[in-house]
Amino acid sequence: xxxxxxxxxxxxxxxxxxxxxxxxxxxxxxxxxxxxxxxxxxxxxxxxxxxxxxxxxxxxxxxxxxxxxxxxxxxxxxxxxxxxxxxxxxxxxxxxxxxxxxxxxxxxxxxxxxxxxxxxxxxxxxxxxxxxxxxxxxxxxxxxxxxxxxxxxxxxxxxxxxxxxxxxxxxxxxxxxxxxxxxxxxxxxxxxxxxxxxxxxxxxxxxxxxxxxxxxxxxxxxxxxxxxxxxxxxxxxxxxxxxxxxxxxxxxxxxxxxxxxxxxxxxxxxxxxxxxxxxxxxxxxxxxxxxxxxxxxxxxxxxxxxxxxxxxxxxxxxxxxxxxxxxxxxxxxxxx
Ligand code: ADP
Ligand code: MG
Numbered sequence: 001x002x003x004x005x006x007x008x009x010x011x012x013x014x015x016x017x018x019x020x021x022x023x024x025x026x027x028x029x030x031x032x033x034x035x036x037x038x039x040x041x042x043x044x045x046x047x048x049x050x051x052x053x054x055x056x057x058x059x060x061x062x063x064x065x066x067x068x069x070x071x072x073x074x075x076x077x078x079x080x081x082x083x084x085x086x087x088x089x090x091x092x093x094x095x096x097x098x099x100x101x102x103x104x105x106x107x108x109x110x111x112x113x114x115x116x117x118x119x120x121x122x123x124x125x126x127x128x129x130x131x132x133x134x135x136x137x138x139x140x141x142x143x144x145x146x147x148x149x150x151x152x153x154x155x156x157x158x159x160x161x162x163x164x165x166x167x168x169x170x171x172x173x174x175x176x177x178x179x180x181x182x183x184x185x186x187x188x189x190x191x192x193x194x195x196x197x198x199x200x201x202x203x204x205x206x207x208x209x210x211x212x213x214x215x216x217x218x219x220x221x222x223x224x225x226x227x228x229x230x231x232x233x234x235x236x237x238x239x240x241x242x243x244x245x246x247x248x249x250x251x252x253x254x255x256x257x258x259x260x261x262x263x264x265x266x267x268x269x270x271x272x273x274x275x276x277x278x279x280x281x282x283x284x285x286x287x288x289x290x291x292x293x294x295x296x297x298x299x300x301x302x303x304x305x306x307x308x309x310x311x312x313x314x315x316x317x318x319x320x321x322x323x324x325x326x327x328x329x330x331x332x333x334x335x336x
């Protein structure tokens with residue numbers, strides 16, 4: 001459906017997008033996940049037609065979009081701050097795109113009722129949007145962007161302004177709504193948990209480039225770079241040298257499967273959740289922190305100056321200062 005080919009954009013001699021290519025299939029929910037400033041919103045503006053790329057092209061159904069103005073693309077765009085029209089009713093807000101699409105009053109009314117039902121706000125038609133809670137306003141914004149049945153919906157950090165509990169509830173609702181409609185969607189966020197929960201496919205962005213793409217389970221299981229690993233919250237990334245059937249780091253020789261040749265310098269990721277304490281083997285270290293997290297306990301050790309974090313279940317009594325040995329059962333080579 002949507003196809004971007006080598007999109008580049010420079011602002012004031014700073015290159016913000018570097019030959020970004022991506023495609024989105026019909027009904028697919030794709031997330032753009034990356035740190036603040038990496039170019040996510042710029043990319044959305046280009047897709048929406050609100051900004052022109054310096055190079056590259058945007059196509060829909062194999063047709064170039066460059067000369068199609070934003071209002072004729074029939075793409076929906078929703079931002080973090082909802083930008084609802086203040087002092088207008090819920091119905092007037094939801095009707096916005098329907099008026100632009102020249103729907104009759106009867107069509108508008110029917111569609112508004114449907115949309116409010118979809119987002120769980122039936123009967124809210126006449127409420128002033130200023131009297132709504134943040135979560136309700138967010139639902140109105142969603143209803144407004146879905147009302148004209150956009151071919152593509154783009155959500156730019158839609159839950160960013162909400163507190164954590166509300167974010168989780170709305171994320172579940174959003175996922176169900178988008179799935180039930182089969183809505184083709186690009187979802188932009190800097191929050192990896194949001195991206196995991198909502199995407200069919202995740203695109204990891206760094207400094208204007210897509211550095212990894214795939215289903216969330218796959219990206220989580222096999223980050224392909226130190227950047228992705230750290231961005232997904234993995235801190236156990238270390239340099240080492242390939243030696244025999246493993247990688248030698250400053251603190252241990254780790255068993256790893258790798259095609260790299262002996263002597264190659266590489267980075268390894270020690271998965272924090274796949275490890276166990278041992279009496280005799282494993283990485284020797286001193287416990288520097290023990291932190292109860294509910295389902296797991298986080299254990300930090302100092303191993304010859306390196307800090308390693310583990311998320312373990314069923315941890316025996318352990319205290320700061322104890323000498324331990326930990327056997328990691330999953331170590332991955334992530335870069336060379
Ligand atoms: P993100 O949405 O990933 O946080 P943006 O796409 O908003 O990132 O911005 C990427 C970079 O481009 C930032 O450094 C930002 O300051 C810069 N930028 C964005 N829009 C403009 C603009 N209109 N003029 C100049 N610089 C801009
Ligand atoms: Mg942004």
